Amino acid sequence: MNSSAGNDTLQHARHAPKRLKKIPVVTPWDPRNLVGFRRDPVAFLAKCVARYGDIFKFHILGIPMIMVNHPDHIEHVLVRRAENYTKKDTLIFDLTEFVLGNGLIRNPGGPEYARQRKLMQPTFRPNVVGFFTQNMIDESLHLAEMWRPAAGKDTPVNVTDDVGQIALRIVTRSLFSADVGETAREFELAFADANEVLGSLFRNPFPPLSLPSRRRTVMREATARMKRFVQSFVERRVATNDVRDDLLGMLMRATYEDDGGHMTVEQLYDEVLNLVIAAFETTTSGISWALYLIAKHPEVGQRFVNEIDTKLQGRIPTYRDLNELTYTRQIVDETLRLYTPAYQTMRSASESDDLDGYYVPAGANIYLNSYVTHRHPEFWDNPEKFDPERFSPEGMAARPKHAYFPFGSGPRICIGKYFALAELQLILAIIAQRYRLEIPPGQGEMVADQLITLHPRNGVRLLVRER
Structure with missing residues (x-):
């Protein structure tokens, strides 16, 4: 096997859905979920984060969205693999x-x-x-x-x-x-x-x-x-x-x-x-x-x-x-x-991807909400409190860069x-x-x-x- 073919095989294995974890899904037909986002988006998303973790799939207007909330996931989408995540065919940017x-x-x-x-x-x-x-x-x-x-x-x-x-x-x-x-x-x-x-x-x-x-x-x-x-x-x-x-x-x-x-x-x-x-x-x-x-x-x-x-x-x-x-x-x-x-943005995956061990299919809609991420309890103590000291040099050094974007x-x-x-x-x-x-x-x-x-x-x- 030549090196190019070997690399292709490894790449396919890395992105194959059988090898990666499935993203948790917020039940779309639950009436509470159908109206939750419409009534109060950030409250709905915060509840989903508490229940499903920092990556999950939910629906906006019947369109499946993958919410990413961990700083590492955000860095992956916006920086490390930015070329794979574009604004093409995303709901927010189509509307605007x-x-x-x-x-x-x-x-x-x-x-x-x-x-x-x-x-x-x-x-x-x-x-x-x-x-x-x-x-x-x-x-x-x-x-x-x-x-x-x-x-x-x-x-x-x-x-x-x-x-x-x-x-x-x-x-x-x-x-x-x-x-x-x-x-x-x-x-x-x-x-x-x-x-x-x-x-x-x-x-x-x-x-x-x-x-x-x-x-x-x-x-x-x-x-x-x-x-x-x-x-x-x-x-x-x-x-x-x-x-x-x-x-x-x-x-x-x-x-x-x-x-x-x-x-x-x-x-x-x-x-x-x-x-x-x-x-x-x-x-x-x-x-x-x-x-x-x-x-x-x-x-x-x-x-x-x-x-x-x-x-x-x-x-x-x-x-x-x-x-x-x-x-x-x-x-x-x-x-x-x-x-x-x-406070919110979207991306679309051009190709399938491995996002921290989770399988992201080509064409998937990725949703980021800074209102929710900026209140992540793992990185922000008492997150609703207004405390400028969080941005002292010591405060900034204590958390990942993409906890704040x-x-x-x-x-x-x-x-x-x-x-x-x-x-x-x-x-x-x-x-x-x-x-x-x-x-x-x-x-x-x-x-x-x-x-x-x-x-x-x-x-x-x-x-x-x-x-």
Whole structure:
């Protein structure tokens, strides 16, 4: 037998179902399972993990899914065997095609994705992100001024709405060198409508968007409003070949390594809309949850303020300060642990695989949910507690890397990770220099809407107090 044939035989044996364990199955015809995911996905999944372990098969809308919850399994899917697990024909990304087109977020994968990622990656390196942090600083100061009239009064501000407007101003200034004014609120409302429709489709696909219905009408109108918002900026720039030094200009100038070509206008539309949506929602939800959690835990808030006062001595923070604001970064990380905006993702197995001794057939749908994994009791003590010390150097060294993956991992890790982290830290620092936020008396616990993203239901509302 030649070596090639021998290797083929060994490979077949490794992946043969008889040699590997079968993945436990959540009984699909049990009525409790039929409605459990639809009513409360994360509660349903947490119960399944407790009963079946860190890998099991369940059904979403009749479609079989393999849930992986252990850090080793997540690393296998997202990093070690990433080439075998693509976004092609996955429920979440099929649903979002209507909005996201062929942008990086839902691009199926393979050579096309690698080519597009390689083109865009240099635009989002840390040194380039630093160039745009002045926009983050300016708009954070603008937010602080917006809240000045509410300071000391007993009427709470809607943190989520206000931060949403600022988040859009930051991303549009960084992308287009433009101020958006009232159109920011229009985009914010359109995204909220689309997010709600996509979330409802994920739980109940009937009627689908292909059939006339109220939600198809809402989805079409919301998508059209978001696309008009983006296209109005891109069209003017492309028509005049305006390639100034903002993110859009960098994307327009970028050339593919293989043929020296540029992105088509259609691809620019998709990529820019993907960037706007991702930057807007990560910042809006992340800051909303962080400020709520800080207000709820005054001992964390006091340590946070002490760091800001000690390190900055009253001056406005800059990008260069972020490495020194270590506790601020820990607050950001712990907030994203509890409330990752993009808290669920899917992959499809191109070929059969051995996943930690379990047989994964070709075509299997793989489901990852960071809300559940980020509360894994084996790696997170008292997982519902808000404790930024989990992200001290000692805390991070004590657990596997992929027990925490708010931005994904591997070749498809979020391209805007450094932009988002800088933005979250700077906004929090500037607010902390000026205000202490409090939970209004009698307000109940905040609830997360489990839509396509994890958004605070009805928005976070807090009282503003000057320091």
